[in-house]
Amino acid sequence: MGRLDVAAAKRAYRKAEEVGDRREQARWANNVGDILKNHGEYVDALKWFRIDYDISVKYLPGKDLLPTCQSLGEIYLRLENFEEALIYQKKHLQLAEEANDTVEKQRACTQLGRTYHEMFLKSEDDCEAIQSAKKYFKKAMELAQILKEKPPPGESSGFLEEYINAHNNIGMLDLDLDNPEAARTILKKGLQICDEEEVREYDAARSRLHHNLGNVFMALRSWDEAKKHIEMDINICHKINHVQGEAKGYINLAELHNKTQKYIDALLCYGKASSLAKSMQDESALVEQIEHNTKIVKKSMKVMEELREEELMLKKLSAEMTDAKGTSEERKSMLQVNACLGSLIDKSSMVFAWLKHLQYSKRKKKISDELCDKEKLSDAFMIVGESYQNLRNFRKSLKWFIRSYEGHEAIGNLEGQALAKINIGNGLDCIGEWTGALQAYEEGYRIALKANLPSIQLSALEDIHYIHMMRFGNAQKASELKETIQNLKESEHAEKAECSTQDECSETDSEGHANVSNDRPNACSSPQTPNSLRSERLADLDEANDDVPLISFLQPGKRLFKRKQVSGKQDADTDQTKKDFSVVADSQQTVAGRKRIRVILSDDESETEYELGCPKDSSHKVLRQNEEVSEESMYFDGAINYTDNRAIQDNVEEGSCSYTPLHPIKVAPNVSNCRSLSNNIAVETTGRRKKGSQCDVGDSNGTSCKTGAALVNFHAYSKTEDRKIKIEIENEHIALDSCSHDDESVKVELTCLYYLQLPDDEKSKGLLPIIHHLEYGGRVLKPLELYAILRDSSENVVIEASVDGWVHKRLMKLYMDCCQSLSEKPSMKLLKKLYISEVEDDINVSECELQDISAAPLLCALHVHNIAMLDLSHNMLGNGTMEKLKQLFASSSQMYGALTLDLHCNRFGPTALFQICECPVLFTRLEVLNVSRNRLTDACGSYLSTIVKNCRALYSLNVEHCSLTSRTIQKVANALDSKSGLSQLCIGYNNPVSGSSIQNLLAKLATLSSFAELSMNGIKLSSQVVDSLYALVKTPSLSKLLVGSSGIGTDGAIKVTESLCYQKEETVKLDLSCCGLASSFFIKLNQDVTLTSSILEFNVGGNPITEEGISALGELLRNPCSNIKVLILSKCHLKLAGLLCIIQALSDNKNLEELNLSDNAKIEDETVFGQPVKERSVMVEQEHGTCKSVTSMDKEQELCETNMECDDLEVADSEDEQIEEGTATSSSLSLPRKNHIVKELSTALSMANQLKILDLSNNGFSVEALETLYMSWSSSSSRTGIAQRHVKEETVHFYVEGKMCCGVKSCCRKD
Structure with missing residues (x-):
């Protein structure tokens, strides 16, 4: 819908205006508006639709008003002007009824249903809107079915699309009414109709069904199914150039990732959605919502970090509770564990981690039972029920809610009884027991009324209103309830205003509860819980507070609106429903960590130990600072701990409110003994910032200054004669992740941290220690023993690291200098990669979470460093980095020498290859280019052909998974000539690629004298292409052919294998996985063993092999002429008998070294x-x-x-x-x-x-x-x-x- 279309339509409009043809004038005005609407320019579109309407009203008969009313209703809906939209849509319906036009009546009913549905989603309590939406959608469905069965004369379309869209709309409505099973049924029926009627694969109707099915399966927690449908929706929208639909699809996918705690993936999806939304002119609301959702995800990431910290705190407190068994501290320890569990429950619900929520709630139940506190136990029952409710195990949730009610009833707790009854009603409603749910809500309301709890009364009344309005359709009763709810809200607001006026000067009363959060999810998204749980940590930390009464304030329930954050796709995409994600509350930073790491440099002449530069015998105390902890930091997830120090523990225990931050004890430090902390470098281990250092108040033996999460500070630096570094590990989490594979990662991590904390004058030398081995208890640790030592030890562990020399790492030094000059935090992952690099000119910084900004210091450092290989794969780099790379190579004095560029799995677009074309030095240097798994699309075709043509040294090119089609493959083929040095080409997993373009490419490759490796995995090859492939594979130089998932079949595979192994002197690698091979293929190999005498690596996984084929394969492996070294037989349905046959055949085999037999015997x-x-x-x-x-x-x-x-x-x-x-x-x-x-x-x-x-x-x-x-x-x-x-x-x-x-x-x- 480009500018040429708009200009042409406007010319036609002006021409009709000149000749006075009013009907044509109105038609072309509507056409211009429609083009602008589809381009996202809604304001301009409205202007042209108004022109159409004015002309039609003045000069044309009533029936001509039908299309213009429909267009105006549509555009007002997209602009979210519902009042105006309803005016024109109702007029549209009225005109259609007067004309007895079934087609237009169906369209008008659909539009009215969509408008009322959007009003429902945007409103707080508009139940009338959803009822109206249901009425019009059902009417539209009936009319669509009539039209499909008996289309009007002259109509050839059969109204199939309208009928499918009606299913989509009803399904979307069911989803918003918390009926996901019903929604799934009708949406699946819509897809079935598409299949039966052979609707195109890339059709807008399919897109809308997949979009809403993605939402349905998200509601049902079927994550894999949800992802499948969302990705189908995105793919279809991309193919048909429906930008708004593609953006909404990415928003849905981001929501899925957010609900499954994959925050990086969620941010990536929101980034794509934002780019698409910004390409549309009048979709500012969509852009704003994406930005809002992005902030929510970032807050969720922070909450997840806090949750992981508190898990460490729980571990520590649990250990202390075990130690305190039978002592006077036992109850106090149990209360602390209970409080920690409460915080973990809150945070896990914030990030939708309901399995963790269930885990913690059951532990809370257990410890509440041990505390012999019936109120806490009854509350814990309710939390367990909440877990099961959100995991959609409604029968179990009901069991626990009933137990909670019985517990609160036994102790006479009215608030707990009321909340339990409301939750029981929610559970009954979810399983379709609406009458029982209504009775439970009414009982909850009566109890709340008796206890004078207005907030719970409000919640119960809203649920009763929901049942009457949405389940029973009792509009009169619902209307009466709505008035009662409004009166209750007004009286509650008045009481709050009065209370706030009375209490505004009460400093001491409010101080204790200053930070108590009321952001716990309400009834609209999860079961109701007593407010006492939110302030539980106040009560739990002091036994004197055990009898604190339940707080009566509770956010009102809104069950009706718990799906409002999810936008549905309707029969024609109209607007973007804002997703009101649950805002993650900024909870107080809770610190944790049972053990911590300290590195101590020993000196032969002195036994003085330095911890952060503080002498062991000093008595000063250092201020504590707040800390942000990285969720992926290998060693420092548990940074600081309030309970590490007895004095702080006492303050926590004795205080009346643990939510109020403790005030640090300010004591002047001994400046003569402690060095300044100003030179400390905070390491950004995962792209997030770390703040400052942390020092705990000392114990009775002296002050113990300790580092924060991201820092290990070295304020004394010396190379001792015994060349050893003593490491005291106080946090088992520090090294467990690193040493779970081997101990080398531990050594590397310690080395990099050591280097970071050196004084600037020492750091400038660029010298780093080489840790030879780790010692413990006088003996050298074997690989992985550190894991066992840390796991089994309940006390601090001191490890000695033997330094086996020093190595100069120039690039690390350059990188650190550039970080300082650019004010960027150094990346720990990148530093480790640079340290383990064995070849100075080979730079491998794969998987370092680099973005364009964070990669800038490295690229700056490379300006004065030679490069032979640069691996930037598996990062998040974009075209900005590619432009800097071009500048780097263009300005480099290194004009010759081979260069390898590995850029796969990033965010590069097509113009990234343009930068290579603009850099002449790369024409002579570039030998290997890997840009796979970047969304290059066909827009890169001309750039790619230029690279192939001009980079004469290029021998390896990988463009797999780059969204290329036949056009680009043909351009690459055209760029090849007999002088090309190309030896390896990977074009797999690009679709669609036509047979003719592949044939042309194969013909060109056959002319290359040195071509050796070809990968076409995932590209469907026709029989004609397979015939062309024979000529290429017969060339003596070809040594590797990958055609997995190509569908070449048994005959094609036999011919390819015969051609590939024909008179080959060197061994070859062959991938025929998922090609539909029959047993006759393996029988043929066994009969003519010369076919496999040249095969070194053989992949036939994913081909179901029968007993006959297994026997033939076994015989082949027994044959001494078989030279196969690597054999992949995964997913071949071998079963246990087949596994046995294959392994038994290896007793006489002298060549096979690697065998993959995975996924062959089903577990069930x-x-x-x-x-x-x-x-x-x-x-x-x-x-x-x-x-x-x-x-x-x-x-x-x-x-x-x-x-x-x-x-x-x-x-x-x-x-x-x-x-x-x-x-x-x-x-x-x-x-x-x-x-x-x-x-x-x-x-x-x-x-x-x-x-x-x-x-x-x-x-x-x-x-x-x-x-x-x-x-x-x-x-x-x-x-x-x-x-x-x-x-x-x-x-x-x-x-x-x-x-x-x-x-x-x-x-x-x-x-």
């Missing part, structure tokens, strides 16, 4: 004896292949933490759902048979001596079975002493020392 069908492996996790021990089981936590907690995003995952109810130990998940095989299979597998595995990597993931093996298999793996003579394993949940990797079983992304693997 063939779980081998004992518990499934996912119920326990096993930690890898690298000492002689032994394995140490990690102590399992409580079953509830373990299941809760397994996956916060699993659909329908719930924690076992400890009281009525005991988990059975040692039961198998299936009985499809008898136990003796299962034991026999494992025994045979073990025997075969011990004889497969050549094998070095074996992947058995997702095959349903139990812990006992895997233990048996691993014993056989490690007992093999070729693997004795070097056997390793990685077993966690369903991941099962057996390997040998020196091999990497996993960890490298598929897109980053280099041959």
